[in-house]
Amino acid sequence: MASLDDVADARNTAWSGAGLSRSLREFTGPQVPVARIDGRRLLLFSSSNYLGLATHPGVTGAARAALGVYGAGSGGSRLTTGTTDLHTRLERRLAEFFGGDGHDDAVFFATGYQANVAVLQTVAGPDVTVYSDSLNHASIIDGCRLARATVRVFPHGDLAALDRLLGECATPHALVVSDGVFSMDGDLADLPGLVTVAGRHGAWTMVDDAHGVGTLGETGRGSAGYHGVRPDILVGTASKALGGEGGFVVCSPAVGTLLRNQARGFVYSTAPSAPTVAAVAAAVDVLDRSPELVSRLHANVRECTGRLGVRAHVSPIIPVPVGDEGRAMALSRDLRERGFFVPAIRWPTVARGAAILRVTVTAEHTPEQIRALTGALRELTTRRG
Helix, strand or coil: CCCHHHHHHHHHHHHHHCCCCCCCCCECCCCCCEEEECCEEEEECCCCCCCCHHHCHHHHHHHHHHHHHHCCCCCCECCCCCCCHHHHHHHHHHHHHHCECCECEEEEECCHHHHHHHHHHHHCCCCEEEEEECCCCHHHHHHHHHCCCEEEEECCCCHHHHHHHHHCCCCCEEEEEEECECCCCCCECCHHHHHHHHHHCCCEEEEECCCCCCCCCCCCCHHHHHHCCCCCEEEEECCCCCCCCCEEEEECHHHHHHHHHHCHHHHCCECCCHHHHHHHHHHHHHHHHCHHHHHHHHHHHHHHHHHHCCCCCCCCEEEEEEECHHHHHHHHHHHHHCCEECCEECCCCCCCCCEEEEEECCCCCCHHHHHHHHHHHHHHHHHHC
8 A cells, every 4th residue: 555655645646747737826925015025025916915905004913912811812612712802893883894784693613614614514404506607606515415415506697597507406405606706717706696596585695705804895894885776794804905814704793603513614613813803803803994994995996907909897806817828927037027916816716728827906006016916917927927
């Protein structure tokens, strides 16, 4: 029998031979527009720190204060010793800011990935069919696999196909799941249409708004606020526009109680630490009183998409289609040589032959930095085209 190391080496060699090997990039400082990456100062156009809140003094100050009072760790799961008054305040604040219309509860998890998996494992049992958009995030896909439900995948954004599939539902309940903002292409789900179709069949709705929180709508309340709809379950993350860590579920009190008692990712996981929780609560407060941050982000999105010739695009995720994986990697290297950090995204994150450069802009980028990037992109894509 081969050793574990031999098997791992063989798999690593096969993975590398297929051109799929990745390497870690080391930051020696915060994720700000000019960041130190692998020992070099580069213009960073790949971070999800969309509003710059990861380094906001109100956010970092709240984390430092909580560290001094509560210490570095939580000491247990939420149902044993892990819940502080800070956790309770944060969940009330999240429900207040992102909820409404009966969605008066929020449950905080250690990560957004954990939140999606935990919700699907808890809500989707044998009496449920889950309908999932084909481009949903990996955490939704994995949650569907772990759930005891029947799973049907509908083509990306195809509400007519969803309608047909829901009409064939053979279980007592149905749950429609979609990203609010899709993480690679940055396009928005048609939430009004999705909620309408689901409602016609009596199906529940769940939206993962990881990239919508803090970026969509005039006040950054995300996809639900932007579209004026309310899914049954709204999942958000604190690790992107809010500048911290963790995931949260905004829902009704009944669903909140169910998750706190039966969601395995909540019951059996060590609670997020007090400094993390305090930072997230402070970030929500900053977002609430500083709509100019969201306006600045929107202005930078318009600046970047306008210069790249991308129309009708409102999210800060701006894909530059390349196609060939090797060409995408070469373009990313060329940009790095010119002082820009823009990763190439390839299979298995996107389809084979559909590689992209994934540009993200933040509220902290200057117009000059955006002009420099878009100019370099135009020149390099023309040259390598």
